[in-house]
Amino acid sequence: MIILVTAMTASKFLKNSIYLLSALSLAACQPSSPTDEPVTSENSETVDAPVVITADSVTMTPDHILSIKPSRYQPSLGLQGRIEPIKQTKLIAAHPLVVEKVLVTKGQWVEEGMPLMIVRRLATTAITPSPTEQSDRENTLASDANDTQSEDKQEKNTTLNLESAQPTTEDSTATINNTATTKSISSDKKEPLKAESATNNINDNSSANTVNTTDSATNSTSPYTLVTVRASFSGRVEDLYIKTDQTLTARTPLLQLRDETQLHFIATLPIQAKPQLSVGQTVNFTAEGMSDKFTGQVSKLTATSQPKKLFVYVEVVENKTSRDILMPDMKVTGRVDYGQIDVGTIVPKRALHDVDLTELQKPPYKPLSPLTANVWIIGQDQRLIRRPIEVVEYSPITDQYLIAGISNDSLICLADLPVDSKGKKVIVS
Numbered sequence: 001m002i003i004l005v006t007a008m009t010a011s012k013f014l015k016n017s018i019y020l021l022s023a024l025s026l027a028a029c030q031p032s033s034p035t036d037e038p039v040t041s042e043n044s045e046t047v048d049a050p051v052v053i054t055a056d057s058v059t060m061t062p063d064h065i066l067s068i069k070p071s072r073y074q075p076s077l078g079l080q081g082r083i084e085p086i087k088q089t090k091l092i093a094a095h096p097l098v099v100e101k102v103l104v105t106k107g108q109w110v111e112e113g114m115p116l117m118i119v120r121r122l123a124t125t126a127i128t129p130s131p132t133e134q135s136d137r138e139n140t141l142a143s144d145a146n147d148t149q150s151e152d153k154q155e156k157n158t159t160l161n162l163e164s165a166q167p168t169t170e171d172s173t174a175t176i177n178n179t180a181t182t183k184s185i186s187s188d189k190k191e192p193l194k195a196e197s198a199t200n201n202i203n204d205n206s207s208a209n210t211v212n213t214t215d216s217a218t219n220s221t222s223p224y225t226l227v228t229v230r231a232s233f234s235g236r237v238e239d240l241y242i243k244t245d246q247t248l249t250a251r252t253p254l255l256q257l258r259d260e261t262q263l264h265f266i267a268t269l270p271i272q273a274k275p276q277l278s279v280g281q282t283v284n285f286t287a288e289g290m291s292d293k294f295t296g297q298v299s300k301l302t303a304t305s306q307p308k309k310l311f312v313y314v315e316v317v318e319n320k321t322s323r324d325i326l327m328p329d330m331k332v333t334g335r336v337d338y339g340q341i342d343v344g345t346i347v348p349k350r351a352l353h354d355v356d357l358t359e360l361q362k363p364p365y366k367p368l369s370p371l372t373a374n375v376w377i378i379g380q381d382q383r384l385i386r387r388p389i390e391v392v393e394y395s396p397i398t399d400q401y402l403i404a405g406i407s408n409d410s411l412i413c414l415a416d417l418p419v420d421s422k423g424k425k426v427i428v429s
Helices: 002-029 131-146 271-276 320-325
Strands: 057-060 065-067 070-073 076-082 084-093 097-102 115-121 156-161 171-175 201-204 208-212 226-230 235-240 253-270 282-287 293-304 309-316 331-337 342-347 371-378 384-395 400-404 411-413 425-428
Touching: 070 400, 076 309, 084 235, 115 253, 253 271, 253 293, 271 293, 271 309, 293 320, 293 331
Parallel strands: 057 425, 084 156, 156 208, 171 226
Antiparallel strands: 065 411, 070 342, 076 253, 076 331, 084 253, 097 115, 115 226, 201 208, 235 253, 253 309, 282 293, 282 331, 293 309, 342 400, 371 384, 371 411, 384 400
C-alpha cells in the first residue's frame, strides 16, 4: 500500500514539473516590452557610483560613460518683439506755434492727404523758449544731422519747420510725407515754398525724419503763413496732444498717426547671427497667451556698431487670422530656420554643466538665443576634455536634451567632475 502511494506522488510531481518547464520556455520566447526610458535614468545607480580622482587619473564605472546618440535637426534662431505698425509718425513742432484749428479727433481714421490741423508759426519774439527747450532743440537737430538715432526705435518723429522764404498772411498748405523715400512741403500759391538751397533740406534717418524749409531772409517780426498740415499716409490718429487756440513752444508734440493695417515686429540678435539671415526668410511666430500661429517675412536687417547688435525687421503676412487677432503692442515670439539639416547628440541633463536650462522647460522648448554649456568628453587618448557646446532643444517626453558641437567618435562622461579634471586619464573599473 505504501509503495502504491509513493508511486502516485512521484507521478504527480513529474507532471507538475513538466507544466512549469513549459511555462518558463514560453516566457523566454516572448520579446522584451518596448520602453521610452532615457539614455541614462537620473535615478540610476550611476548617480551614486564611486568616482576616484587622483592627481593623474579619474577612475569611474562604465555607467558613467555615454556613447554618442545622434539625432537630426533643423538649425533655427529665436526672434522676439512687439507688434507695431510699419507706418507711424509723431508730429513735433520745431518752433513756437499757435494752433488755429484742430480738424481731427483722437481715434479717427484719416485718409492720405486729409487735413489734420491748421497752425501758424509765431515770431521769435512772441515766445522765448526756456534754456532747457532751446538745448533740447539744438540737441535734436544735431542728432538728426549726425545720424545718431538708434535703429531699434520704430516711431518716426517728424519735426515741422514752418519757416518760409516770404512770410505772408495768405493761407498755404504744407504736406508732410513721412514715407521712407519722400518728404515734401508744397504751397497752394502759384510759387512753391523755397528753401535756402532751392529744395527742401531733408535729413532722413531710419527712426527720425526732419523736414526743414529754411528762410534765407527771415524777418522775426513779420506775421507767418497759416499752414494746413495733412496726413502723409492713411491711418488712425492714435494720440492727439493739442487743441484749438493753443499756443505751443518748440519741441511740443502735436499728434501721433499710425496705420494698423500693415504690421511688423523688430527682434534683437547678436551681430554674429547676421550671416544666417537674409531678407525674405519665413518666420513662424505666436502671440503671448495665444495658441494661433502666424507667418512673417524678414523685411530688413540693420546692424549697429556700438553696441554690436542686429535688428531683424519681420513683416507680418496679412491674412484673415492675423488681421482679426494681431494688434499693436502684442508680444510675439517666433523662429526662423537657416542652413541645412544638421546632426546633434542626445544627452541627459547630468551631462550638461554651467548652464541654466529653465528657459527650455516650456514651449517651444528651444532657446530664444544660443544657449551654451560645457560637457566632459573622453578623447581618443582616454583623457578628459571640457568642451563648450550649444543646447539646441529639450524633449519633455524623454527628458533629454539635444546638443550640437560633439563629433561622432567621442564619448561623453556623465560624472560631475571638478574643473581641474581636465587632461586626466580615464580608467574604467
